[in-house]
Amino acid sequence: MTSSTHPAWCVVGRGAEGRTALVDLDARGERLSSLEVGPAELASVVSRREAEARPRWVWSDTPTWYARLLAAGVTVSRCHDLRLIHAILRHSQLVRDGGAIRDAWDTPIDQPPEDRSAGATLFDLDASSARTGGVPHDIEAALAELAHHRVAIDGAEDRGRLRLLVAAESAGALIAAELHAAGIPWDVAEHDRILAASLGPRPSPGQTPPQMAQTAAEVRTALGDPQLSIDSPPRLLRALHRAEIDVESTSQWELASYDHPAIEPLLRYKKQSRLLTANGWAWIDEWVHEGRYRPVYVPGGVVTGRWASSGGGALQIPRQLRPALRADDGWRLVSADVAQLEPRVLAAMSGDRAMATAGAGKDLYSGIVDAGIVATRQEAKVGVLGALYGGTTGDSGRVVPRLRQNFPDAMRLVDGAAATGERGGTVSTWLGRSSPAPEAAWTQNQTSANLPDAVPGEQERARRSARDRGRFTRNFVVQGTAAEWALSWLAALRLALAGFDPVPGTDAAHASGPVFARRAHLAFFLHDEVIVHAPAAQADAAADAIRAAAEAAGSLLFPGSPVDFPLDLTITERSPAK
DNA sequence: ACACGGAGCGCG
């Protein structure tokens, strides 16, 4: 039964006997109508409703539900991810009545849902739920939880901001699923060339690549230890000491400062070893199929609101391998990253005019030099990072006081966040994502260290852990707000690209699957960087859309702010090595 | 046999 009133929300959940229930709600949350469909009908029903009414789809968990729709070629434009939004509302300082948020939806942040898109059994929800720490998928549970969310949001201290956050987080969930479905176009032959250039040709399984074996031999000779196991840090450290290289660790930055014939081949070996184990031939075999690398993106996977990833280390692809990202024939990669996103976000949220001016229309670090605050760009960069991360020593410790003098509003904001954290308090991002409370043991240690009978070592330990927490909360407000900016950017960009026309597919890879694979679409996201995979004819328009979305994100989060967010943007067939 | 923490290194 369909209502003549267009639903504002459509709640999806498990119904009776393995069927899926869809419940339409009006804008006030009143039930308009409901129906149940079988597994085979779900995608077509969703597709029809999306075309008719474009409701906000409400479901327990986006990967669980949306992967199936994408596999059937169906996309939706908006959703409300109950699991992700629960996690935000549960801790947000903006929410006054948190009691309405039920514990049943708590999922540990370090235990996100697994990838259910590949070969997931349709309606295998019990298995999924068992793995995800028990997010309920039933329709009644979803309806009840949504009602709690509405109460929490409507009664919040700053509804507008929280609503932006809720919408952005949910849009991110859709985008993450779509990024996985689209995959990163990956040139296996180029990847193999890069490996061969560094390691030599691919060896048979279990064998060390020839050039790497050669490097290892050079290291052993230089250290006078023909049996040395270089991969064992303790043994390597002892061998270094025997060769009178007095390092405290085997890390490359420390080794680099020593002059000894073993150092150069050892550093080369470490690079080779890293490349082989992290992104070698085994990585290609496991992660690249039919010209696509499909990482699992995990929205909300980081406490600050940044995304995490799982599978193949998508967010740590070495620059060395960037040329392996290659557009399909007749397509382009439109790559864009924001110049100095975090300091710009800090300037905007603190309303620091001087900092906004330093970054206006150009490189923020050069702007700080031009303002006469520091002498070199490098000094500016180290100082700003020190301000964001809480650096106290070295160059950063020397520069930060000058920044405090010239950017008082910005520094007051991060210094305040640090002070709150040191006291055990909670801080929040611009849109209202709040930092986790300290663990009970932390608070207890702080308290007992202040008692008269506390031993000096205990006091020092407590002070150090208070400073540790202060650096975390200092960075939380900036990193978390930057993540909100990036989500808003992505969401605006996705909306714009959805308006592009599909182009006739000449390549089999584009002929099936979701419609977005046949027009310009997002292919990669990394904190402050996006790559759009676009038909050549749409590349310029995609670039314009990326720029417009950055403008939109800035004015959405910081209306009237003078802070701008300039992009470095390139249109290429192959991702530049940088 | 497996779990887990630390070291080390890649990314922002």
Place this chain on the structure above:
DNA sequence: AAAGCGCGCTCCGTGT
């Protein structure tokens, strides 16, 4: 030039 934030992954070594 590795101080200071957030991650994932692989390896080793140790503990069970």
